[in-house]
Amino acid sequence: MVNFKINDRDLTAAEGVTILEAAEQAGIPIPHLCFLKEINNIAACRMCVVEVVGKERLVPACNTEVTEGMVIYTNSDRVRRARRTNLRLILSQHNSNCAVCIRSGNCELQRLSRDLNIHYQPYELQLERSTVDLEAPVVREASKCIKCMRCVQICDKVQGMHIWDVAGTGSRTTVDVSYNRFLKNTDCTFCGQCVTHCPTGALTVRDDTNRVLQAVGDPDIVTVVQVAPAVRVAWAEAFDLPVEQATTGRMVAALKRIGFDYVFDTNFTADLTIMEEGSEFLERFTHKGKYRWPMFTSCCPGWVRFLKTQFPAYTQNLSTAKSPQQMFGAVAKSYFAEKIGVDPHKIYVVSIMPCSAKKTECELPTMNDACGDPDVNAVLTTREMCRMFCSDCIIPADLEEAEFDSPLGTGTGAAVIFGATGGVMDAALRSAYYLVTGTNPDADAFQKVRGDRPWKEAVFSIPGAGDVRVAVVSGLGNTRRLMEAIDGGEVVYDFVEVMACPGGCAGGGGQPIHEGVEMASHRGNQLWEMDANATVRFSHENPDVYELYRAYLKNPLGEKSHHLLHTDHTAWSVRK
The missing domain is CATH 3.40.50.1780 (Rossmann fold)
Incomplete structure (x- = not known):
């Protein structure tokens, strides 16, 4: 067991536990977006950053372990400003037309924007071009992808199908079907686990309700x-x-x-x-x-x-x-x-x-x-x-x-x-x-x-x-x-x-x-x-x-x- 402080509270947790887990055990919420326990803890979104006394930079809570004597602040001024900046940068590459999105009301990005009091966007909107293919039951809208990697990790680590992967380099880096293929031409089983673990509307199941209602x-x-x-x-x-x-x-x-x-x-x-x-x-x-x-x-x-x-x-x-x-x-x-x-x-x-x-x-x-x-x-x-x-x-x-x-x-x-x-x-x-x-x-x-x-x-x-x-x-x-x-x-x-x-x-x-x-x-x-x-x-x-x-x-x-x-x-x- 190790002793540490979060927001001036004296806490104890098992050695090897991350700051995020220790905070959750203590009932202290830390926002996160890309994290999936034991599957995706790569700190890609930087929404879970916290301040650790003695550390020059903010650290991600999802993959930083608590250590003896560590002093942590989850809502310091530095942390607040960093989280809002990170979220606005993510939103600058996200199609935020929430009113017509299937995931509206059940979207982690939408919820975080509300919780962090984001009401304006100072950065220029730069959306990835999005071509929607409705031939397959699983639909990807690139303009809504936040590059969290959840779909990649679920498909690789849980389902073992390796359908999704990182594509492009630099500012053009994105997540797409592996080997530059169309989804309908892959070995995808269309199990939909990537959909249920996507935090936004970037991956959805094709909606056929209009056909049925007709x-x-x-x-x-x-x-x-x-x-x-x-x-x-x-x-x-x-x-x-x-x-x-x-x-x-x-x-x-x-x-x-x-x-x-x-x-x-x-x-x-x-x-x-x-x-x-x-x-x-x-x-x-x-x-x-x-x-x-x-x-x-x-x-x-x-x-x-x-x-x-x-x-x-x-x-x-x-x-x-x-x-x-x-x-x-x-x-x-x-x-x-x-x-x-x-x-x-x-x-x-x-x-x-x-x-x-x-x-x-x-x-x-x-x-x-x-x-x-x-x-x-x-x-x-x-x-x-x-x-x-x-x-x-x-x-x-x-x-x-x-x-x-x-x-x-x-x-x-x-x-x-x-x-x-x-x-x-x-x-x-x-x-x-x-x-x-x-x-x-x-x-x-x-x-x-x-x-x-x-x-x-x-x-x-x-x-x-x-x-x-x-x-x-x-x-x-x-x-x-x-x-x-x-x-x-x-x-x-x-x-x-x-x-x-x-x-x-x-x-x-x-x-x-x-x-x-x-x-x-x-x-x-x-x-x-x-x-x-x-x-x-x-x-x-x-x-x-x-x-x-x-x-x-x-x-x-x-x-x-x-x-x-x-x-x-x-x-x-x-x-x-």
Whole structure:
């Protein structure tokens, strides 16, 4: 432990702690902009400078350690003037047209400008030229970039994709796509982690709300919206609703207020996915010599893109089952269209997802099996849905709760955990056990695949099938390590679940952004609680899924199921 002073307060902290951490522990705020704990502490923005007695220059608090006897002032006259000057210099290269910026009201640069009382700009505005490319779901506006390097560090250190890098020299130094490429031509998985960690509006997810609202307003179109499991535990954060008011029913009511004709639950097709993917795994597992191993889940489009570019030899190891999003679109434009007597070409399917990569998934040329049109017409993130609520002056807290429509609106506890890392595996094992034995296991028998550890592995015994070696991983940096271990023969698995975002869909790139706080674990725990409290916890017990097979699909892996619910991952290329 070391003893020191901050603003004349006697304090103690562990040796090796930075001034910023020590100040936060003592409840003394120090402004910062580029800092991300354990990821980006390069002191690029110089907003966290403090005065240390005996030091000629101001020092950055984010990467300067406290030492014995150190005397620190966080708000001396020198510090105040330096911070304001530094911030004005940053603003001189930033497009401050905040009124039309997606991040307005949730922007660290905007907040700092307010907090530091910046009301005029003495420096000439010199903006970087900005060409916005809307072909990719992740959009970069160079004129809003403050060169904080967060996107570079997140992509390098956490996701391991190295998409962003420093470009140019001198006054022309900026952050851009590495190797002078267009984002759409890279190996980017569009996971959106760079977006959720960008402190400004320099990186955003393409906004498709106008397309959706145009369809909602067209009287000749039947609009159908589905909501993913992870959305329900995050959407209310944008409205600061207390837990008791942050209900799925209010979210459904708000979507109906927008004007959607039908509001359904992606949990329905999450259960359907388990029936198909679980049956596929058992088919492969009982005929091991015919297939390559392990079998990988295919629900996460970011992971599928990652595999096809980084480890393409393993593409055939992917489950052929579509993701719940795409299964829903195919069922909505076939079974549901027949049920309500509507031409499937007049059905417009919208997905509300916690994910930015889902926008590319629905655009794949192989995702049009129901009627030739795209099975899913548009994808909105959780943030886009919340912006739609705000733009329509909807106050969710004032709404009466509403139910999902039927018959595609029912889901089980096994479906809701799709949004948490380990959830797909847990749900699949529950139903795989039943499909082999004819009896349900304990719904909590597979807890070893749960939890926050980024790489989990376990062996489970299924009577009549044998021991199943499974692994669960989230975050692409961890995924690369797992794939290298599989490729090198260091580990052997039968079934592997992968999610591109750390913590799974709960921490997806389309979820609400909270500066300096990672919410994936908290949201994931809520999903596990929903499962524990669910009346039905097994996908094969979803009554509407059972009826879908009885009346339309007939059997999992059957001819119609294969046509509508499965896909060929080798039939498309990542790079355009």
